[in-house]
Amino acid sequence: MKKNYSLKNVGILGGGQLARMLVMAGHDLGLRMHVLSENEEDPAAQVTRHWYKGSVDNKKDLVSFLNEVNVATFESEFLDAKLLQEVSRQHQFQIFPRPYLMARLQDRLSQKQLLQKHELNSSSFLEWSPSTTWEDLQKLSKKAVVLKARRFGYDGNGTFILRNLKEYENFLAKNQNSPNGFIVEPFVDFKRELSLICARNKMGQFVHYPLAETLQKDARCFWVKGPVKHNLEKSFIKKCERFLHSINYVGVMGIEIFDCGKELLVNELAPRVHNTGHHSLDSMNYDQFTYHLMCLISADLPEPELVAPGFAMVNLLGENNKDPSWEIPEKAQIYWYGKEKNRPGRKMGHINSIANNPKSALSQALKALKEFSL
Ligand SMILES: Nc1ncnc2c1ncn2[C@@H]1O[C@H](COP(=O)(O)OP(=O)(O)O)[C@@H](O)[C@H]1O
Ligand SMILES: [Mg+2]
Known part of the structure; x- marks a missing residue:
């Protein structure tokens, strides 16, 4: 009809x-x-x-x-x-997504508790307080631990990897009075990082893209390639679907994942369209922005389909304060965000590429990146 x-x-x-x-x-x-x-x-x-x-x-x-x-x-x-x-x-x-869910997800502590409640695998964690000792932290991991600001963390801002007491003391000296507090996780020795972009509308229809691999440089997404496979993906995605239904989620969600080989752990959830889904502007029949809007207006969600066997996305990250200069690259699509000022680390745009396999798509995108001075 x-x-x-x-x-x-x-x-x-x-x-x-x-x-x-x-x-x-x-x-x-x-x-x-x-x-x-x-x-x-x-x-x-x-x-x-x-x-x-x-x-x-x-x-x-x-x-x-x-x-x-x-x-x-x-x-x-x-x-x-x-x-x-x-x-x-x-x-x-x-x-949408509903503000009470935003409230739960914007705080890493309540986000972790929500994951735990719905049995979506994630690393162990504890709530940090100024009286937490290095010995307390070592109960999570004898090696390194990761402290993450409960709120307002992004692109690695608010994430601290600590390996010894001295590093913890330095952290305490700078962050003891931080207003929003931290959570602590063990350092996860993952093989690679993955991302799952999924969407759910008000009628409960659920769709997802294939898994993609993401590489972070200085805790900032540098590239994404896919599709990638994992022998646990079916059961993992089923769990994610159940989770979205249980919390009655509406919209696109970006799920960041640590691939530890024998298990897939959720790193964090983003209740919105996500940087690791930008490839969909060229790689899928419907991009993530369109799916998000379809969810908002209660349209039926068509089944996502790849338009090529391989895709890649590379972020155009500022390296200085000068205006970027560039030449149109071959075999890549350019997306500038129209930002007035370039700055080191600032996301100024991205490039997408599709090819016969993920590896070629990525090498095309990285080759295209050479045409840019940022
Ligand atoms: N527990 C962890 N173990 C190992 N690496 C981690 C851990 N948590 C985060 N990282 C690394 O830091 C990056 C940024 O952390 P993340 O929690 O995703 O925060 P954000 O993306 O909001 O800055 C991750 O993509 C990952 O590369
Ligand atoms: Mg992240």
């Missing part, structure tokens, strides 16, 4: 590159895309007529923005979740 979707006004809280790619996908679906962000030059503000200046953490700005749209989503899980819960309850705003 054909469904008739009336034109919907979709709001995005935040104006960065994820919001920009959501806006662009929304245009193709015939949606009117609204953006709330601080700056007219923000990546997403540049690509819509419906831009609203304001702060995503300001009640007045939020309410007047959300009044303009039928449904809203966010590009970062680090918003004021309490405020979002309050305004969505008071005004019956539709926000």
Whole structure:
């Protein structure tokens, strides 16, 4: 049966590159895309007529923005979740993924507890407090431990790998009074890191992309390639599906995974479109931004299909403060985010490549990267 979707006004809280790619996908679906962000030059503000200046953490700005749209989503899980819960309850705003889930997932401690409750394998952990001793930490691992800020960590910011008492003492000297606290995990000696992008709509339909391998450089995603296989993938993905159903999740979720050979451990969950899913703009019949919007407007989710046997994505990360210069590479698609200023480590864009196998796709993308001075 054909469904008739009336034109919907979709709001995005935040104006960065994820919001920009959501806006662009929304245009193709015939949606009117609204953006709330601080700056007219923000990546997403540049690509819509419906831009609203304001702060995503300001009640007045939020309410007047959300009044303009039928449904809203966010590009970062680090918003004021309490405020979002309050305004969505008071005004019956539709926000997906639901703000109470954002609240659970934006704190690494409650995220870990949620994973544990739903029996999704993840590393062991404990809650850190200023009185935690090195001996306490060593109960998790005799080798290295990883301390992670409970909130606002990204791209390795807020992640500390500690190998001995001296390193722990240095950590304490700098972070003892950190307001949001930390969790502690054992250092996981993984073989490689993987990512699973999945989506679930309000009717409970669940879809996922094939597993992809990701390589981090300085704890920042450098490249992604796929599809990759793992002998545990079927049961792992089934568990993820059950998890999304149990928490009644709506939208795309990015699941970061440690492949330890004999087991797959969830590293962390991102309740949004994810950097490791950008390859889908070229490798899949429907990209992750389109799936996310389909979930928001309660469209049926078509089965994802690869359009090539191999894909790769390489991030274009700033290396200095000069404007990037580049030549159009062969066999790669370029995506610039329209950021005003280049900065070391800043995600300025990405390139995608497809080929007859993952390895060739990656070497094409890395070759294309040589055409860029960042
Ligand atoms: N317990 C761990 N053991 C080994 N490496 C880790 C561990 N936790 C994180 N890392 C490394 O640090 C990177 C960043 O950590 P992550 O928890 O994903 O934080 P974020 O991506 O939010 O900065 C991971 O992709 C991984 O390479
Ligand atoms: Mg991560």
